[in-house]
Structure formats: C-alpha cells, structure tokens
Amino acid sequence: MALKTYKLLQNKKKNILELWMKNQLADEGLREDLISNDELRSQSEELITALVSNLSDENFNDLNSDEWSPVLEILGGIAITRARQGFSPRETGNFVFSLKEALLQVLQEELKGDQQAFFNESAKINRLMDNLSVITFETFIKGREEVILRQTDEIAEISTPVIRVWDGILALPIIGTLDSARTQVVMENLLQEIVETGSSIAILDISGVPAVDSLVAQHLIKTVSATRLMGAECIISGIRPEIAQTVVHLGIDLSNIVTKATLASALAHAFKIMRLEVKKSTIIKS
Amino acid sequence: MDKIPILRMGAFLLVTIQVDLYDRLALNLESDLVNMVNKTSAKGVLIDISAVSIVDSFMGRIIGNIASMSKILDAETVVVGMQPAVAITLIELGLPLKGVHTALDMEKGMSLLKSMMDSDDPDEQETADDTITE
DSSP: OOOHHHHHHHHHHHHHHHHHHHHHHOTTTTTTTTHHHHHHHHHHEEEEEEEHHHHTTTTOOOOOTTHHHHHHHHHHHHHHHHHHEEEEEEHHHHHHHHHHHHHHHHHHHHTOOOHHHHHHHHHHHHHHHHHHHHHHHHHHEEEEEEHHHHHHHHHHHHHHOOOEEEEEEEEEEEOOOOHHHHHHHHHHHHHHHHHTTTTTTEEEEEOOOSSSHHHHHHHHHHHHHHHHHOOEEEEEEOHHHHHHHHHHHHHHOTTTSSEOSSHHHHHHHHHHHHOOOOOSSSSSOO | OOOOOEEEEEEEEEEEEEEEOHHHHHHHHHHHHHHHHHHTTTTTTEETTTTOOOOOHHHHHHHHHHHHHHTTTEEEEEOOOOOOOHHHHHTTTTOOTTOOOOEESSSHHHHHHHHHHHHHHHHHHHHHHHHOOO
8 A cells, every 4th residue: 555655646746746836825824025936836846856756665654764864854954944034933834734735635536435545545644744844843943043043142242342442441331131151251352352452441331231130240240350350440330220229139249349320430430540631621622 | 390480679579470380380489489578578579470371279379378478578469461361260260369469461560569669658649649640
C-alpha cells in the first residue's frame, strides 16, 4: 500500500501543486503585500518537488533519514525568510497545512472506493505533514529569536554613547533598563574612553533609566567604584524624585557617591572640581 | 630573582611595575616598599600599574596592604594608570581598594600627591584655589 502512496504522489505532483496553490490563494490570511504570487508559487514548487522526489517507502515516517535533509533545508529556509519578513505564525503554519489538505484531496480522489486504504494512507500523510509543520514552527521561532537577539545587540550598542562635554569631562547618558550585561558594556565603554581622553571626571546621567532597584543601584555603584579605581571621579546625575524615594526606601547607601539632580548641576560641580569658571562676558561680540 | 625598583624623588617614592606580578614578587615589593618608606620617611608613594594586565584578589589585597601600611608610616599611596580591564576585575572581585588614592597617569598622580601635601596647610590651599582660574 505504502508503495502505492508515494508513487501516486509522485505521479500527481502537478495536481497537488495546483490544488495547493488554490488553497493558499483562497486563504484569507494570504499576505500579498509581503510575498508575490509568483514567488509563492516558486517556493511551493521547490518544496513539493523536493518532497515527492525524496519520498520513498522506507523513509515515509523517519524524518531523521538523510533523504529528508533537502526537504528540511528548503522548509527551514522558507520559514526563516518568513520570520524575517514579518509573517505571523499562523500564516507560516498555513503554508504547510494547506499542502496537507491538497495531499489529502488528491488521495481521496485516487482511493475513492477503498475506505480502509484511504484511512491508512491519510493517517501516514497526516503524521508526516504534522512533523513537517512542527519543524516549520521551530525554525520560524528560531528565526524570530535571531531577529530579537540582533535587535538587543543593536540597542545595547546604540544606547551607550560616551560624550565628551568638556576637556576632561565625559558624560554618559544611560537610557533604558540597566541589567548586568548592559552595565558591563557601559562600564567598558566608559573606562576605555577615560583612558583614551585622559578625562578625570565622568558624569553618569540616569534620567533615562525607568526604575532603580537594588540591582541597578549595585551596578551603578560598581561603575562608580571602577571609575574611581582608574583615577577619575564619577558623578551620578539625573535622579528623579521617584528614584530618590525608591533608593531611600530600599535602604541603598549612596552617600559615598556624588549625586546631582540634573546634568547641569553635575557639570557645574565638575567645573568646580576642575577649578573652571563660567562667566557672562560684558562685551557682546557680533 | 626579579626585583621591582623603588625610585626616590624628593619626598615621594616611585614604583613602576613593568612585569606581571606573581605572588612572591608582590610580597617582596610590599616589604621593600615599607622598609623604604621608613628609611626615607617619604610623604607619598606612587605606584604605576599601567603595564599590569592581570590581577587577582591576592594582588588587590597587596595593593590595599601597601596603602594601609604607608598610611601608618604617614605616607599617602596613589595608584596610577590602572587598565580598564583591571579596574573591572577588581570591582567584580569586591575589592574597591578603599583608602587608596588613584589617578589616571603619573603626572596627575604627582599633582594629586603635591596637593595632598599642600592641604596639610589649609590656608595656603585656599589662596591657591583662588588664583588658578581659567
């Protein structure tokens, strides 16, 4: 019987493809904005060609066998591209599910008279296609996770600029939550910049940090201590009233650290340490 | 046996560590330096660790010890030129080196020591503050 099925599928490849395309195009969730019909057709054709040509009696239910690897490769490629293009999981899943439907439809045509055989064969096909859908989903999710990971990296890179506000004064505005990994990046960037510019004062501005808990405070204290070890002084600025409240309620001791409410007052403090004066000039230069 | 030279410069002692410290060397440096402070009655010790790329908790403790010992002998210790990686390591090890003064480079360390010596006389410091403005 099994021999019949895969032979049959190979012979009926054209029919299956047509049915499958019909199913896909009839689906309401079709994303014509993301993928053109021609492209969809070539993707489908590629997959089905690989599927039927690698199908044989022995490997029908053994996805680990070598013959399946081209099919899985194609399927994985499609799933990952769809993840990157912004398809939803449902739309990606429907790609495989509609193929199953097409296969079953063809099978029904062929085995019209034999209920028992139809049941046996469709059970097999179901199992096979379910396995393929699971693989599609796994790859799809992996693709999405890669996207998220890349974005996280990018955000970490972008969000830690070290600014030279004055000769010998660095400012580092921190935006977003401070976790261990980010503190590490912030600390390394800051210390590296201190060495490169020979700055003696660093201002950490935390006005963009949404909340300060004991862990974030711990990270801040670490950064300040590391800066101090390098021989530079560190001022924390941009402390909002709510943050001051939380810090005191949590019992975090920031008494060893110079803290200022705004970046401006931190800069004024830095000027004082460096014995610089800002003066309003009496003569207006045009 | 390696030995780290201790140079005398006026009222200060200069130590430049050019090799990676191993435990024995660090212990020798500690005793040599304390003896030297005692002999020369130095007012300040400058330790340049810009060439040190690896530290462990032992080394952190030795530096802390040197500072505390010098303090008892009435000399301030300034550690200069610490590498970023070294600073991060010490912080992660939980050794913020309290009581040790730090500076970015030799020049800044020297002026820090000088200003600390000057601040023994507070009036003089005040006047100096006023005259140096940009």
